[in-house]
Amino acid sequence: MRTKQTEQQAWNTYWQQHQTSNSFCCDYTENEGPYGVVSRHWLACFETFDTSDIVCDLGAGNGALAKLFIDSRKKLNCKQWLSTDIALTRLDFTHQKVEARQMNAEQMELIDQKIDVFVSMFGIEYADLKKVFAEVNRNLSPTGRYQFLLHHQDSVITKQSRVTVNVGQRILDNAFWQTLSNLNTLSFTELKHLLLQQLNIQMQKASFDEQEDVKIIGHSIFSLVQSSQSTHQVIMGLTEIVEQIKQQNSRLIAQINAAIQTQELSQLLEKSPLSCYKLSTLMYNHAILGWSVIGKK
């Protein structure tokens, strides 16, 4: 329960601090590489919409999918697009057909509104899929469809999450980073020296895969030291960086757990009231990006 609350708090903060970009800080304008594959996957889905359709995005974050939809065409071929998430989100664009709502995908509050198309991009698997599928079925119009992209246990995203979580956890478990206020007695130069030492220790502990993540943290600490004038200022900044690592780990652990849940995806779909589905993996070169689920009521 406590973990769920921490996770939701981490998402609330993330979506308040980041703009339209999705949870990977990408706004889908990329046409190359894995983002290009994801982008084309959704553009093909948008083609299937009808002007009378009510579309509902589940676990939509700051509406990256709605933004891709809007940017991809002059006239939106739907009646309405509901961008929903359990977290407090902040869409930085407006469109008369797009509405943001705070909503739990496990307990949808769509009143009498029937949905023609449910979509979700790395969203529903953060909730209990059994409950979500029952809710999708309950709220779909008789001719309703759904298209979901979900995390996969062996995807490049999940693999990277595991690496980043390990690096973050090592820092969070380290006494030095837990007792930053003790450093207040140090001079600015002494503190700089100590931080360099700590970063070196982290770099030595890092496996080959982890080095990039340590470098990213090292870079933020380096920029902080460069832009600070006092020990106090650096300690404040470091405390903020540690908090960001905590929040990031919370989101990434949620991502890994979401991917673990999808190991049962095939059985969950079979047992669900939803029928007629196509389950496949979305690939970039030989790497798995996620599960693709397409179906209708």
Ligand SMILES: C[S@@+](CC[C@H](N)C(=O)[O-])C[C@H]1O[C@@H](n2cnc3c(N)ncnc32)[C@H](O)[C@@H]1O
């Ligand atoms: C990885 S983010 C995906 C956001 C967005 N689809 C994107 O691609 O940018 C996962 C989202 O699922 C949301 N989420 C988690 N549990 C949920 C639930 N029970 N109902 C609705 N949204 C949920 C989180 O708040 C988070 O914003």
